[in-house]
Amino acid sequence: MDRAPLFLLYLNVLIVATCGLIYELLAGTLASYLLGDSVTQFSLVIGLYLSAMGVGAWLSKYITRQLAACFIEVELAVAMVGGFSAPLLFVAFGAIDWFRPLLFGMVFVIGTLVGLELPLLMRILKEHVDFDDLVSRVLTFDYIGALLASLMFPILLVPSLGLVRTSLVFGILNAAVGIWGSFLLRPLMTARRAGGLRGRGVLIIGLLTAGIVKADTLTRYSEEQQLSASIVYAETSPYQRILITKNRTGFQLFLNGHLQFNSTDEYRYHEALTHPPMSAVNTPKRILVLGGGDGLAVREVLKHPSVEQVSLVDLDPSMTTLADRFPPLADLSQQALSDPRVKVINSDAFVWAGQQTGEPFDVILIDFPDPSSFSVGKLYTSYFYRRIHRLLADDGRIGIQCTSPLVAPQSYWCILNTMEDAGFHVQPYHASVPTFGIWGFALASKFPLESEPILAEDLRQPLRFLNSRTMSTLFSMPNDLTRHDSEVNRLNNQALVQYYEQEWRLLE
Amino acid sequence: MNHAGIPEGRFSRRDWLLTSLAAATASRFTGCQQVVAGLTGDLLKPGMTLGHQLRDHSLEAGEAIDATNANLDSDGSVRNVEVAIVGAGIAGLSAAWQLKRSGLSSFRIFELEQVAGGTSRSGTCDVTEFPWGAHYVPLPDVSNTDLVTLFREMLAVQVTEGDRTLIAVEGVSCREPHERLFVNGEWLDDLYPRSIATESDLKEWSRFREIVSRWIDWRDAHGNRAFVIPVAHCSQDPDVLKLDQITAAAWLSEQGFSSQPLLWLVDYCCRDDYGLTIEQTSAWAMMFYFASRLKNSGDSEPALLTWSAGNGAIVQHLSSQFSEKIETSRPVIRIIPGDGRSDQQSVIHVWNPDSDSKETWTARHVIFAAPQFLTPHVLADQPTERIESVRRFQYGAWVVANLHLSKRPASAGAPLSWDNVIYRSDYLGYIVATHQVGSDFGPTVLTWYYPLCDPLPSEDRKRLLAATWEQWAEVILQDLRPVHPDLGECLSKLDVLFWGHAMIQPRPGFIWGSDRPLAAEPVGNVHFAGTDLSGLALMEEAFYHGVRAANEVMAARENSASAGAAK
Numbered sequence A: 001m002d003r004a005p006l007f008l009l010y011l012n013v014l015i016v017a018t019c020g021l022i023y024e025l026l027a028g029t030l031a032s033y034l035l036g037d038s039v040t041q042f043s044l045v046i047g048l049y050l051s052a053m054g055v056g057a058w059l060s061k062y063i064t065r066q067l068a069a070c071f072i073e074v075e076l077a078v079a080m081v082g083g084f085s086a087p088l089l090f091v092a093f094g095a096i097d098w099f100r101p102l103l104f105g106m107v108f109v110i111g112t113l114v115g116l117e118l119p120l121l122m123r124i125l126k127e128h129v130d131f132d133d134l135v136s137r138v139l140t141f142d143y144i145g146a147l148l149a150s151l152m153f154p155i156l157l158v159p160s161l162g163l164v165r166t167s168l169v170f171g172i173l174n175a176a177v178g179i180w181g182s183f184l185l186r187p188l189m190t191a192r193r194a195g196g197l198r199g200r201g202v203l204i205i206g207l208l209t210a211g212i213v214k215a216d217t218l219t220r221y222s223e224e225q226q227l228s229a230s231i232v233y234a235e236t237s238p239y240q241r242i243l244i245t246k247n248r249t250g251f252q253l254f255l256n257g258h259l260q261f262n263s264t265d266e267y268r269y270h271e272a273l274t275h276p277p278m279s280a281v282n283t284p285k286r287i288l289v290l291g292g293g294d295g296l297a298v299r300e301v302l303k304h305p306s307v308e309q310v311s312l313v314d315l316d317p318s319m320t321t322l323a324d325r326f327p328p329l330a331d332l333s334q335q336a337l338s339d340p341r342v343k344v345i346n347s348d349a350f351v352w353a354g355q356q357t358g359e360p361f362d363v364i365l366i367d368f369p370d371p372s373s374f375s376v377g378k379l380y381t382s383y384f385y386r387r388i389h390r391l392l393a394d395d396g397r398i399g400i401q402c403t404s405p406l407v408a409p410q411s412y413w414c415i416l417n418t419m420e421d422a423g424f425h426v427q428p429y430h431a432s433v434p435t436f437g438i439w440g441f442a443l444a445s446k447f448p449l450e451s452e453p454i455l456a457e458d459l460r461q462p463l464r465f466l467n468s469r470t471m472s473t474l475f476s477m478p479n480d481l482t483r484h485d486s487e488v489n490r491l492n493n494q495a496l497v498q499y500y501e502q503e504w505r506l507l508e
Numbered sequence B: 001m002n003h004a005g006i007p008e009g010r011f012s013r014r015d016w017l018l019t020s021l022a023a024a025t026a027s028r029f030t031g032c033q034q035v036v037a038g039l040t041g042d043l044l045k046p047g048m049t050l051g052h053q054l055r056d057h058s059l060e061a062g063e064a065i066d067a068t069n070a071n072l073d074s075d076g077s078v079r080n081v082e083v084a085i086v087g088a089g090i091a092g093l094s095a096a097w098q099l100k101r102s103g104l105s106s107f108r109i110f111e112l113e114q115v116a117g118g119t120s121r122s123g124t125c126d127v128t129e130f131p132w133g134a135h136y137v138p139l140p141d142v143s144n145t146d147l148v149t150l151f152r153e154m155l156a157v158q159v160t161e162g163d164r165t166l167i168a169v170e171g172v173s174c175r176e177p178h179e180r181l182f183v184n185g186e187w188l189d190d191l192y193p194r195s196i197a198t199e200s201d202l203k204e205w206s207r208f209r210e211i212v213s214r215w216i217d218w219r220d221a222h223g224n225r226a227f228v229i230p231v232a233h234c235s236q237d238p239d240v241l242k243l244d245q246i247t248a249a250a251w252l253s254e255q256g257f258s259s260q261p262l263l264w265l266v267d268y269c270c271r272d273d274y275g276l277t278i279e280q281t282s283a284w285a286m287m288f289y290f291a292s293r294l295k296n297s298g299d300s301e302p303a304l305l306t307w308s309a310g311n312g313a314i315v316q317h318l319s320s321q322f323s324e325k326i327e328t329s330r331p332v333i334r335i336i337p338g339d340g341r342s343d344q345q346s347v348i349h350v351w352n353p354d355s356d357s358k359e360t361w362t363a364r365h366v367i368f369a370a371p372q373f374l375t376p377h378v379l380a381d382q383p384t385e386r387i388e389s390v391r392r393f394q395y396g397a398w399v400v401a402n403l404h405l406s407k408r409p410a411s412a413g414a415p416l417s418w419d420n421v422i423y424r425s426d427y428l429g430y431i432v433a434t435h436q437v438g439s440d441f442g443p444t445v446l447t448w449y450y451p452l453c454d455p456l457p458s459e460d461r462k463r464l465l466a467a468t469w470e471q472w473a474e475v476i477l478q479d480l481r482p483v484h485p486d487l488g489e490c491l492s493k494l495d496v497l498f499w500g501h502a503m504i505q506p507r508p509g510f511i512w513g514s515d516r517p518l519a520a521e522p523v524g525n526v527h528f529a530g531t532d533l534s535g536l537a538l539m540e541e542a543f544y545h546g547v548r549a550a551n552e553v554m555a556a557r558e559n560s561a562s563a564g565a566a567k
């Protein structure tokens, strides 16, 4: 071989090295995205990858014939496995239980293949180049490649291409280098072998390109899962994606990627939602809970001895039966949904509320997810509140969660203004929930309220957060939580969804 | 006409449909099942049988008008009513509504079909009601007082307490999200395909909207608007009317528009509202679509009034006020008009398919609220020039399908909306019947629309008419599968309805030509209603003509009463 192709082969080394490190960085980043705890994930991935390269290097000695062709084979294999690594892992994460074995298995395979590459190449070249020269050049290009990869990855690739596309693009590059190598090393293999390799190379490039075309769908599907804690439960119901993560202090429930509660401090939230309206009614007997399929608000409701009947309306049967499949939730909710007084109704609260004609409720608790989509936004409209108005006893009370009045004041006040538009008298109040920050609620009634409620004394269990003194402080709104003007949220404008999106986007 | 301005792929539309139909036929013969296995449904063709019978067998068959027998029923009896209304579409029902409001209750409505509603009828199933045709009306302007009265009765609109403006009632006003467009593999909100628009596309789009704004704010010497609902109140200034001389496509190219997204959108709107492409629609009608709904260009877009049943809700509201007076499955096969001056009554022959016999009615006044193209076959003694004019009324055919789903199909991007449109599809997309009741999960019905705009050689037309349910089902699924790959799993039933003469076509020259006013003139004591008299198929126009015809009848009665008193 003459010098020109030799130089080109070094370039080949450079690209191969870059690709190798990119796959390693991808795996590390992905693992810390999906599994959380980035220090652990990164050091595990790097350690495993390096040792796998060692295994590859060691295995290389068993390859004795057709070195050039084998080298190209290896490159194509790296292109295929490495190129599809990120998309495959993303998709697998939501779909399988053995994600970790898959992740580390892939890291190991890629590491081994990459480890094979340089020893093979050096053995091919040693026939043609002075050995000292060879070692120094190959290693130099190898390290330059590593430098290139580590610079490009955070600065250029992740921000502009994202993980999935980066992975696919480098797979293509890797396969292209393989094809190119089949020309450079052509003298060292048979024509048939070279043709076969090129054919497969083109096929792999085709597959990876198809992957790029579909990449958007893939990332959208997996973005919701990029949570920073380890996942202990995952389920996709027809209505939403239910995920539970766990850390040292407790567990957290996510619906469609939105945090619903953290077991360590949810009591603050649910006590604040439940006890002000429950205490404001003399003997609350018939209670309606809308949303809140986790049963935590119902748990608080059942602490009031006068309660005779609780109707819980939640869209998703997978939510209202979650405690059966995830025992820690059963403990946390004190099996509230299995209480004989509780009737669980799985239906869309919007439609359900329109169909009710029976006896009115003494207390209605509205505990929907935040209004981040139109299908939830409709549950915060004046139209819906008018339906609820009909379901409430004349001396009844409503307690409602209304997102954060500090982070999203316009959204918070939009909810209160909308309730007023529907004929309610509304008192704002708030509580501090460490996981969420300052959280907003409202107490609503059909007639004007003079004072804030006094905590009921006959509770079956002591509360952890509220006592008779703290209750009234919830109702004194500090200066940074004062009223904002807003449009009324209606079915035909869904103003709230827009406020909400604008205000929470500022935080991202 | 500038062909460069035509969206690519236009000319293949007809071929595509015919090919699809052919493919569906072939697949049936080769036994390779393409339509979802186990899928069932009906193919309905309202009016076809009776309509054709009417055309072939009534007057033209030369049945002699026997003066002595004309007044006799098959069983020899004659029934009498003050006003006979022919057709229980929006026009006929509105006429009845207006008569009733004016204190006249001796009327009958004869309807050919088994149900009232005409092209605004609706259907119902366990899950929801759904439209079979018309599905919305934009919030009317306050000046349209009769229509506002009707919508206030229906609790669809209300007047605000403070500034007394007219607003749509929440729950009837179309719920957000209104519409979305499938373009380049995902759904985006809004109908304008912003994601693929280049800088110059956007420039054309805003220039187009500026022109529309100018027309909205335009007033003639008398202060009349260029485009306003009803058409009868539009300015007749030559500057506006000259738009009616050319096609929308010609106008667009005259104005230098060539942006594909813009041309697509305008073409879509014309097909959606008129069942015509931009090459067929009058430029006046096209501008009417964009400019008639706003009084001032600064106003925000008017709310859309819509119901699960579509405009079937209006039909139900109207019919419920006089249901005992609506005679369904009673096609009128002949009207012999009274002269309108003396007290001579009109004679109306009504077919009774149950007893396979003819009933005879007499009426002091008739309101003919069925489409004009039927009058040459039904109405005796009309001037020949009227018949010639009416023969120039052209109607387009539509196919409407209701897809019953057990769950919502998955989709990428913007969420399922009320109106769901596929960029560059030959068809119009679908609306979601359960949208208005606020249910976002579970079973629903999608109503899919398709106007047959292409001029079809009669051979092809015959083939279309002869197309089977399987063929239509395949055409519909071919349209929707690419945007909802899981549609097959969700679909439980698919009903297809073929409307033969569904919509009057506002082709150049028709709206402001002489045929329309001529056809609206009473013949003796027969008065005419029907949206086709406006040249545009719209609820507001059908309503306008119904009320107008009722008012004509009331005025004629007053005249004859005062004439009687003078004697």
Ligand SMILES: Cc1cc2nc3c(=O)[nH]c(=O)nc-3n(C[C@H](O)[C@H](O)[C@H](O)COP(=O)(O)OP(=O)(O)OC[C@H]3O[C@@H](n4cnc5c(N)ncnc54)[C@H](O)[C@@H]3O)c2cc1C
Pocket (backbone or CB within 6 Å): B047, B054, B086, B087, B088, B089, B090, B091, B092, B110, B111, B112, B113, B116, B117, B118, B119, B120, B132, B133, B134, B135, B136, B137, B311, B330, B331, B332, B333, B369, B370, B371, B374, B378, B398, B400, B449, B499, B502, B503, B529, B530, B531, B532, B537, B538, B539, B540, B542
């Ligand atoms: C697919 C489709 C979608 C549409 N969507 C909309 C929309 O969204 N909004 C809108 O405003 N408009 C829409 N339209 C236009 C719609 O046609 C008008 O809104 C309106 O319903 C027309 O009413 P009409 O009474 O004038 O005519 P028709 O609806 O045609 O009513 C005529 C009636 O007369 C009956 N009839 C005919 N012959 C006889 C006879 N010999 N004896 C007795 N009865 C007879 C017919 O059966 C029918 O019931 C749509 C039309 C179609 C076809």
